[in-house]
Amino acid sequence: DARVTQTPRHKVTEMGQEVTMRCQPILGHNTVFWYRQTMMQGLELLAYFRNRAPLDDSGMPKDRFSAEMPDATLATLKIQPSEPRDSAVYFCASGFFPQGYEQYFGPGTRLTVT
Amino acid sequence: GENVEQHPSTLSVQEGDSAVIKCTYSDSASNYFPWYKQELGKGPQLIIDIRSNVGEKKDQRIAVTLNKTAKHFSLHITETQPEDSAVYFCAASIGLELSFGAGTTVTVRA
16 A cells, blocks of 8 residues: 655664655655654654645754755655754655645654764 | 644543544634544554534544634544554644644553
């Protein structure tokens, strides 16, 4: 069945290292979202793309985070340099707008920065 | 931006009883209200949603109600089962941007 996939599922890295997270949206979906989940802040929207074009990234720390969509089947979220406060679970979600409002989430990447 | 508040933060119910989770939102322009279920180690799963032109929607044991005037919406789970134990999130959006509530941890006691 159609699902959003994310890799890696877990990542442990040292402060200062670059981290790249990947997402494959559901085939045919035209909108991709990146969220971050922490105990303190809950689920936060970081950025989203529609038809591969960035629509909004106001939720993302610009100095160290970057999000791209090289093609319709791949979205990436990079953190460089990583910091301990970036430790969280990062989710990708996809949808097909404007025909539907639904967003379908992937399993997430659990990032730990030491 | 939109602010969504969710209550209660934890809910324990006896198997077979009903569970109700309530959310309020701040922006009257919000027009889409989904509910997600998140199990440990998994991503949020969309379980039901409602749009602002509908007052109630039901899917088997799950129902959602929306009161636009009061700006609140609720999730009702009837005949709860152990597999309903999870964290439930409400959300509200204007267009594409979802704002989430803080979540409700539901425990169904056997």
